[in-house]
Amino acid sequence: MKKYILLVLLTTLFAPTFAQDSTEAKSPKRQSFALIGGVSDMWYKNFVTRRDYVQSYTHFGIQYAAEVKPNVDVYGTLVYGIRDAKDMASAGLGLRYYLLDRDTHKKFRPFASFSGEVVADNSTRTTYSDVDLTGSVGSGFDVKILGSLYGRAMVNVGFPFFQLGKVDLTAGRGTYTHYTAGLVYEWGNKPKPAPVKAAEPVSIDTDGDGIVDKEDKCPTVKGVRANNGCPLDTDGDGVIDAEDKCPTVAGVKENQGCPLDTDGDGIIDSEDRCPTVAGVKANQGCPADSDGDGVIDSEDACPNVAGIASLKGCPAPKDADGDGVIDADDLLPNVAGLVALQGVPENLAIYFDTDQFSLTSESTTTVDAMAKLFKAQPSLKLKVTGHTDSRQSVQYNVALSKNRVFETRKYLIKNGVEAKRMKVAWFSELVPAAPNKTVDGMKLNRRVELKITK
Template sequence: MKKNILFSLFILYGCGLAAQQYPLFTNYVLNDFGFNPAIAGSADYFEARMTYRTQWVGIDQAPETQIFSFQGPLKKIPLGVGGYLYNDVAGQIKRTGFSGALCYAFDPSDKIHIGIGASGGMYNIRLNENYIAKDMDDPTLFGAAEKNWTPDLAIGAYMRMSNGLFAGISAPQLLRKKFDFKDDQNAETTDYVPHFYGMFGYTLPINEAITLEPSALLKYVSDAPIQVDFSARAIFNQRFWAGVSYRSEDALSLMLGADVTRSINVAYAYDATLSNLREGSKGSHEISVGFRFGGKKDSDGDGIPDKEDECPDKPGTEENKGCPDETDEEPLADADKDGVLNKDDKCPKVPGLKTNAGCPLGDRDNDGIRDDLDQCPDIAGLAEHHGCPLSDADGDGIVDSKDKCPNEPGPLSKEGCPLLDSDGDGIADENDKCPETPGKDGEGCPLVTPEERAILDLAIRNLYFDTDSDVIKPDSYIYLDRLADLLVSKPSWKIRMTGHTDSRGDEAYNLDLSKRRVESAMFYLMNRGVRRDQMITEYYGERLPVASNASERTRKYNRRVEMKFVWD
């Protein structure tokens, strides 16, 4: 008895009870929610689907599977929901279960949809209630007759792109479970292990009437060979389809389907067995019926919702706003509905006038003059010049009659004349702080590096004179020498030198002292090779203090020679 039961199961499903866990449907593209919870909410409508599959017809006690599923989006929040009920019979063993699914669905862009989902439920495995054994005391039956419910869990991810590519991965039956049929002398154990699926495909429009959809499904279970399904179906007028499928070392299949209405579709698949069971089998049959609810109404099935479709009862293209292409071979066709038949219409897709051969009276250059009256239809002009522009020889946008420099481009602010750039540094004189000296610091002046500025600052801070004298102290020489070397290397650079004193002594004397000190510094630099015209000297005596003269502590800041780079 025990051997008969187990032998039947092994023969019928190829690898024991474990293979019974997740039957693989030939129309897996339609039943993808059954093994991947991330499918929930991937379309803009709810779908309920019933599928019946009978396998290896002609073999006694061959497997039969029924599944009912429903899934769809919650449009106000980015979630998809669904669930399914299933019943699977193989020999005298039944498996019944249910699951509910939740999917987080989102669109990172208008070109891609992504779903991440999980499902959970319960199932039990038991003997067929109608089974009567010859020996009801067979200890094998004790474990098989139990109806304990077992938890189930699945996870998955799904992606669909606007270019037609779709792909998914999933792992149903993650909670591993062992079922025992045994007594003290005999033991048989069936291990329910996780399954791993990978699915990918591509929707490829060939023309307005035909779309191809190749796809593949990979299934991996531990200690079993990888199973691969290759399928391809052709969809005609977005309503009927036919296809073929090959399951590795198992079956070659024919698939047919149709949308009976916008809300109802049916599908059928026949598997010709290729395995060792082909001698006793007449093949496998699978039928599926789907019901759609909600979503945008699309009466002609052209993918354009009726609200946006100017021909809701005729399938068409987006370019024609949902209307079909009307060709010149149709003698009474008028694609743009302007009253001019296509055969006489020079602009068959743009409404126009009969007097203009079906074309609109356009104004391509938007100058307010119709193209049929415009002698320069692609260049904006004036009516008094028959639509042509006034002459602008230098192309600066100012017509020659208003341009003071008609052969040299210039801005309107200069009445068409170019801006002056005396030093040729690319910065107009009116914006150039150094119009006679080329520079690149953004304001037209030479760029002074931090090292060069430090040379000048050190020369200022370390310029010392003997008391009440214009004699420079030797400690200052090294700093003045560095400044001289810099000015010799930059012949276009200049410095402004200004002398100052504190308020002690006579004002006239202080003015003369500040003059002598400035000239003393100037002559020192000249002796080191600096040209006289590179130095501008000024002296102010006690008139421009930078600190109070009330105490010696602050008076010392007023006894100074200031130096600054200048260029013009």
């Protein structure tokens, strides 16, 4: 009985694709044949054990499709799947709708599909115990490979409606999924040949210049025979002599046939190195730049000295100590410091004469710079430490180093640095900067160190 049912279903499935109503005026525009293959996942439920399980088959098949409306195909599919000793088969009939117009999107064509299938398999305890009638929905796309050959990928999800034949009451079917890929060959839908244009009579002279259109290179514009029916253009610039203000010199149409002089400096653009800026002939149409620094004289603040554009043609300011702060802004232009401290180092030292604690003229220069920095940056703090050489007793040197610290602190306060922003300490000869064995070493030890902190 099942064989007859399958035969009737298959006949019903493919009859619409091969038969044609005698009343139809036209056959479908497109037809295609596909070889497909993939994996089918079939879900089951064993009612005895109450367990769900899935059976996966490797399947192969064929599919034929015919276009019934623009971007709508009716198709039939036969699939056979196998896994170990088990196998399955299905036959389906469906509609495929292309989401993009196939005439304009020929390389990539996504689609959605709806179909009905007859599915039979021997995964339950009774071999081919029943046949399912199912409905499925799917989606996929075609990708053009070459000519009429396409690659296809699609996914279909099916839902059983009811079963025919002997039913296995211990096992029930659930949904199934076909994951399919294949090659598609498509034919039909050839473009219509363009209508043949009737030959024009040989005697027509559209522009009335006495030269028939067949021999006239410019049949819609009155010309002369010497130029094959086209108007004369002596300089060959595309502007006819009748409309050309400069008929013997090649120009441009927007300037009525004359050469362009965009900047109006009397030098035509084709000979002007700076066609958009008025210049001088001696500089090939560019503005004069006497010092050659790339800044024209009219904009150069230093026209006779090579400079840089960012400074209007003047030379870059000097930075004697190379600390990145120009001398004009550097509080200590001859001592490399930090940009954040206006050219002042974080650690400085001032030096004193033997057995003295008054500031020297050289020391006051350094302390003045420190005072200016502290006025400009109120968040800074200062640590002031005093030192001596080793030529007196420790007790004597303690007092001397203290005096040097307080003399420096007094000078800073006098010049606007608040006392609360300074910490002081004195160390006699106990923290030498150099050995006390030479005159130069002792000179380096007679010092006050200024260390900037935050």
